[in-house]
Amino acid sequence: MTHTIRTDLPASTVDPFSDDVLEDPSGFHAALRDAGPVVYLSAHGVYAMARHEQVHAALRDWQGFQSGAGVGLSNFRHEKPWRPPSLLLEADPPGHDAPRRVLSGLLDLRALRRLREGWRDVAEQLVDTVLAAGTEFDAVPALAEAFPLRVFPDAVGIPAAGRENLLPYGSHLFNVFGPANERVAEGAERAPALQAWVTAQCQRDQLAEGGFGAQIWAAADRGEITPEQAPLVVRSLLSAGVDTTVQGIAAALHAFATHPRQWQRLREQPGLARIAFDEAVRWASPVQTFFRTATADVRIGDVVIPDGEKILMFLGAANRDPRRWSDPDVFDLSRDPSGHVGFGFGLHQCVGQHVARLEAECLLTALAARVRTIEIAGPTRRRLNNTMRAWGALPMRVTTA
Numbered sequence: 001m002t003h004t005i006r007t008d009l010p011a012s013t014v015d016p017f018s019d020d021v022l023e024d025p026s027g028f029h030a031a032l033r034d035a036g037p038v039v040y041l042s043a044h045g046v047y048a049m050a051r052h053e054q055v056h057a058a059l060r061d062w063q064g065f066q067s068g069a070g071v072g073l074s075n076f077r078h079e080k081p082w083r084p085p086s087l088l089l090e091a092d093p094p095g096h097d098a099p100r101r102v103l104s105g106l107l108d109l110r111a112l113r114r115l116r117e118g119w120r121d122v123a124e125q126l127v128d129t130v131l132a133a134g135t136e137f138d139a140v141p142a143l144a145e146a147f148p149l150r151v152f153p154d155a156v157g158i159p160a161a162g163r164e165n166l167l168p169y170g171s172h173l174f175n176v177f178g179p180a181n182e183r184v185a186e187g188a189e190r191a192p193a194l195q196a197w198v199t200a201q202c203q204r205d206q207l208a209e210g211g212f213g214a215q216i217w218a219a220a221d222r223g224e225i226t227p228e229q230a231p232l233v234v235r236s237l238l239s240a241g242v243d244t245t246v247q248g249i250a251a252a253l254h255a256f257a258t259h260p261r262q263w264q265r266l267r268e269q270p271g272l273a274r275i276a277f278d279e280a281v282r283w284a285s286p287v288q289t290f291f292r293t294a295t296a297d298v299r300i301g302d303v304v305i306p307d308g309e310k311i312l313m314f315l316g317a318a319n320r321d322p323r324r325w326s327d328p329d330v331f332d333l334s335r336d337p338s339g340h341v342g343f344g345f346g347l348h349q350c351v352g353q354h355v356a357r358l359e360a361e362c363l364l365t366a367l368a369a370r371v372r373t374i375e376i377a378g379p380t381r382r383r384l385n386n387t388m389r390a391w392g393a394l395p396m397r398v399t400t401a
């Protein structure tokens, strides 16, 4: 596809998906926000929004900025998606609504109450086991990966075998929302096998009784969605529910390790765990970006975005926009993080956010009861991904309470 080169609006030649930007996007984000409410990204022929006001408004406007043409760079009006599109993420009303209703019923706060006690026990056991092995560990595998990978696939009801495929699947999925760069090329070889494995887990006979997966199939029996839709709705859980919570928890642990006074506050007031997690999601924005597609010529201030053009929403930049947040770069439990767009906003806002908060709350509470101080104990390492702001290694040293 060719794009008209726009010279009538602020432009950037920087590739947001380059290693340098992914390693530390803060300078690029500030430049984008300061350049204007809408910026043209000539590296990919797309538009960008990085200020909170515009990102928030565009996410509310699902009629003007659709998801059904894909929320990655690839435009489904012109290109075939690498996997059958998600019925939730890559869909618009009215088709979007029935699958969304099924999942929001399954994952609302009331429905999750039955999971709380068990998850709290698992978190306490996990933290005890980690601490018994030593007070220095890599928090990414030891906690951030271990906890969600133990509780969430069980809650969905998939078999134990093959769960090691979940993170590589997610990693590729989140890379593919970006351009076909070397990260996508590296994942491409394994992608068909990972996709086949995930698809197999979504079938009715694989899913344990009582789990989210079986409940999705039960919703199909009741006619709330079709039997053809059921496996794809299960797939959404396996796609959106693993890497995101792993990296949300990693972000929270990193935040506390680098803000020791905030850790003391959490220890004094463990009820702050939920706010702390939302503040960590605002501060780190594990899901950094996704796209929308203009459904008509849309005017934003002086700029018209033409019908069919892609717009990249910088959630991470909006979540640190000084026009919206005071001292945005500070992780602070006394701030009200509500209004952050780390879970998206509007019609598509994360349907699993209560699950994510519950996981984080269980783990942070278990840690706060047992750990007096947390510090970074060695070189940290990012895991570069086209969409996720992810940690590969977080060496930590703790003292116990």
Ligand code: 4IA
Binding pocket: 086, 087, 088, 089, 090, 235, 236, 237, 239, 240, 244, 287, 290
């Ligand atoms: C899906 C944006 C991200 C958290 C996400 C990824 C995949 C799906 C939904 C959301 O496959 O439905």
